[in-house]
Amino acid sequence: MTWARLTATAAILAVLVWRLGTDPFLDGLRTVDGGALAAAAGLAMLTTVCCAWRWRIVARGLGVELPMGAAVAACYRSLFLNVALPGGVLGDVHRGISHGRDTDDVGRGLRAVAWERAAGQAVQAVLTVVLLLVLPSPVRPAMPLVAAGLVAAVAIVVVAARARPGGEGPTRWARLRRAAARDLRAGLFARRAWPAIVVASALVVAGHAATFLIAARTAGAGAPPSRMLPLALLVLLGAALPNVGGWGPREGVTAWAFAAAGLGAPRGVATAVVYGVMVLVAGLPGAAVLVVAWARRARPAPAIERTVRGGLVVPARPEGVPDA
Known part of the structure; x- marks a missing residue:
């Protein structure tokens, strides 16, 4: 699977270089400036806190506590690992396992992260379809059919979550289905959970879209936001595809979307490069979290000086403290 992802990413980038040359990639690197990076860092702080x-909401619904400070630090670490390592999800796997070890339930920790990511992607899909239905974009003619399919999928998920099987079937599939339904009811669809999950997810999508709009403006795209927002949403969907450190499908989708919108594929590639650099820099606090965690693990435990008294090994008393 890793080799397939690497091959696909290399193929996409090779086709772009073959068709467009290296100038769009170099232009994107040259146009990145401090203002764009500062904006990316601020928006990343917002989206990380929302994630x-x-x-935390999903984990609490599944029965495990998660302090907000620890959650923010883990999400920053996850963001950095996702953009620094192949796959785009290794950071999320790491935070799921780490949280599971801290709570003595790795399975539940991984499920909390999986449901949290799924909820975010579901809200992103709904927002994307709604906005692409009302705003002009290259895919607008196909959106009514996509919207109908999305409504059907949401209905199936809701029915599955609310279903309460009476018997305890012996098959593994039946057990998995019951466990998934319990997780959905408790973690995502609980009355106090789903409104906050929707709000947090919408803010995350807004932050990512704003980052892309800044990247497009930095790369020289002069189209108004009403024309750029649908392209940003399409690119964000493409960025969720299997990739290597975020690269590959994002550049391909951006080139196609910009070309279809009449803005030019080279400008799209340059925008994708600017966006990739902004995301990488915005995730650097996660590297600091990793370094701090490593330093804490590497710090030796304080040594206890011992002495022998009467045939017994006892801790030596600090200076100035009299014997009993």
């Missing part, structure tokens, strides 16, 4: 908030 941590959403994760």
Whole structure:
């Protein structure tokens, strides 16, 4: 699977270089400036806090506590690992396992992260379809059919979550279905959970879209936001596809979307490069979280000086403290 992802990413980038040359990639790197990076860092702080908030809500619904500070630090670490390592999800796997070890339930920790990510992607899909229905975009003619399919999928998920099987079937599939339904009811669809999850997810999508709009403006795209927002949403969906450190499908989708919108594929590639650099820099606090955690693990435990008294080994008393 890793080799397939690497091959697909290399193929996409190779086709773009073959068709467009290296100039769009170099232009994107040259146009990145301090203002764009500062904006990306601020928006990343907003989206990271919202992701941590959403994760904490889902985890609490599944019966495990998660302090907000620890959640924010873990989400920053996850963001950095996702953009620094192949796959785009290794950071999320790491935070799920780490949280599971802290709570002595790795399975539940991984499920909390999986449901949190799924909830975010579901809200993103709904927002994307709604906005693409009302705003002009290259895919607008196909959106009514996509919207109908999305409504059907949401209905199936809601029915599955509310279903309460009476018997305890012996099959593994039946057990998995019951466990998933319990997780959905407790973690996502609980009365106090789903409104906050929707709000947090919408803010995350808004933050990512704003980052892309800034990247497009930095790369020289002069189209108005009403024309750029649908393209940003399409690119964000493409960025969720299997990738290597975020690269590959994002550049391909951006090139196609910009070309279809009449803005030019080279400008799209340059925008994708600017966006990738902004995301990488915005995730650097996660590297600091990793370094701090490593330093704490590597710090030796304080040594206790011992002495022998009467044939027994006892801790030596600090200076100035009299013997009993």
